[in-house]
Amino acid sequence: MNAGVQLAARYQEWQGQPFDGSCCPVRDVLDHIGDKWTVLILIVLADGAARFSHICRAVPDISKRMLTQTLRELERGGLITRHVFPTKPPSVEYRLSALGESLLGPIVGLVAWAETHHDEIRAARAHFDAALAENGSDGR
Amino acid sequence: MNAGVQLAARYQEWQGQPFDGSCCPVRDVLDHIGDKWTVLILIVLADGAARFSHICRAVPDISKRMLTQTLRELERGGLITRHVFPTKPPSVEYRLSALGESLLGPIVGLVAWAETHHDEIRAARAHFDAALAENGSDGR
DNA sequence: CCGAATCCTTTTCGATACTG
DNA sequence: CAGTATCGAAAAGGATTCGG
Numbered sequence: 134m135n136a137g138v139q140l141a142a143r144y145q146e147w148q149g150q151p152f153d154g155s156c157c158p159v160r161d162v163l164d165h166i167g168d169k170w171t172v173l174i175l176i177v178l179a180d181g182a183a184r185f186s187h188i189c190r191a192v193p194d195i196s197k198r199m200l201t202q203t204l205r206e207l208e209r210g211g212l213i214t215r216h217v218f219p220t221k222p223p224s225v226e227y228r229l230s231a232l233g234e235s236l237l238g239p240i241v242g243l244v245a246w247a248e249t250h251h252d253e254i255r256a257a258r259a260h261f262d263a264a265l266a267e268n269g270s271d272g273r
Numbered sequence: 274m275n276a277g278v279q280l281a282a283r284y285q286e287w288q289g290q291p292f293d294g295s296c297c298p299v300r301d302v303l304d305h306i307g308d309k310w311t312v313l314i315l316i317v318l319a320d321g322a323a324r325f326s327h328i329c330r331a332v333p334d335i336s337k338r339m340l341t342q343t344l345r346e347l348e349r350g351g352l353i354t355r356h357v358f359p360t361k362p363p364s365v366e367y368r369l370s371a372l373g374e375s376l377l378g379p380i381v382g383l384v385a386w387a388e389t390h391h392d393e394i395r396a397a398r399a400h401f402d403a404a405l406a407e408n409g410s411d412g413r
Numbered sequence: 414c415c416g417a418a419t420c421c422t423t424t425t426c427g428a429t430a431c432t433g
Numbered sequence: 434c435a436g437t438a439t440c441g442a443a444a445a446g447g448a449t450t451c452g453g
Contacts, residue, residue, distance in 0.1 A: 158391040159384055160313075161394075184434085186435075194427095198428090198436095199427080201437080210398055211393065212394075225434080232394070232397075236390075238386070239385075246376060247302035251298040258351075261348070261351075326414065337415085337416070339446065342446095360414095
């Protein structure tokens with residue numbers, strides 16, 4: 134488990150620094166890719182530039198409010214760019230920046246893992262819940 | 274951008290299926306790796322098995338409540354195993370399962386990205402906020 | 414030592430209505 | 434079309450207390 138050793142080593146470094154809160158890249162990045170919509174939006178934009186309403190339709194349950202908010206945060210972090218066309222009615226186009234595209238690689242890794250092991254996880258959860266329903270018969 | 278094409282293609286498939294809610298592996302997995310503590314705990318466990326109190330100390334600000342809750346969820350999904358030693362006072366050891374270790378790879382990819390681009394992101398945010406503070410001088 | 418249970422505060426997010 | 438503003442429900446998360 135080489136991966137584990139790498140992670141553990143890095144973690145030691147972070148621990149060494151004073152814990153400034155935002156000094157930890159893991160937390161900083163994960164807080165964003167972790168929130169409900171960011172990754173879905175990135176996936177849509179992976180296909181190419183898209184307008185606000187197109188993204189809104191492409192992501193199943195998102196509200197305009199959340200879409201605006203998430204797009205803002207992505208733009209703020211430099212992951213996407215925003216371009217306004219002064220037509221009437223005005224249209225706005227969002228597109229991945231170079232930085233945003235560079236994040237696609239790691240995301241694909243995660244998505245691939247998720248697809249591969251989703252059944253396994255669901256099975257584990259079902260088994261766990263079933264065992265729990267028998268009310269501690271496993272000696273917990 | 275090969276990665277983008279892959280993602281877009283997969284996304285089309287998911288869209289094809291009826292949106293059962295939990296049919297989407299991305300959401301299901303991301304909801305878990307996204308919550309504040311999961312990844313940090315996995316990183317600690319990447320180093321090897323650890324006891325409850327050790328994890329609690331290793332993760333800076335976590336409360337017992339959240340640690341218990343997150344460990345449960347990880348155990349439920351089959352990512353970690355839990356072993357109780359009937360000593361007194363009892364001690365409990367957590368350890369990554371094979372499934373959990375397989376997740377380390379994608380996580381390393383993400384962490385590496387985070388480390389590499391963290392400065393860039395922080396710079397982008399600072400610039401964005403500065404431009405915004407000038408109150409729409411960029412024509413927004 | 415490990416963890417469950419309760420309480421309470423903060424944050425998140427959807428619905429709705431309104432602007433340019 | 435592309436947002437903004439406000440409100441309320443719901444969830445997350447911390448502090449504390451109790452139990453095995």
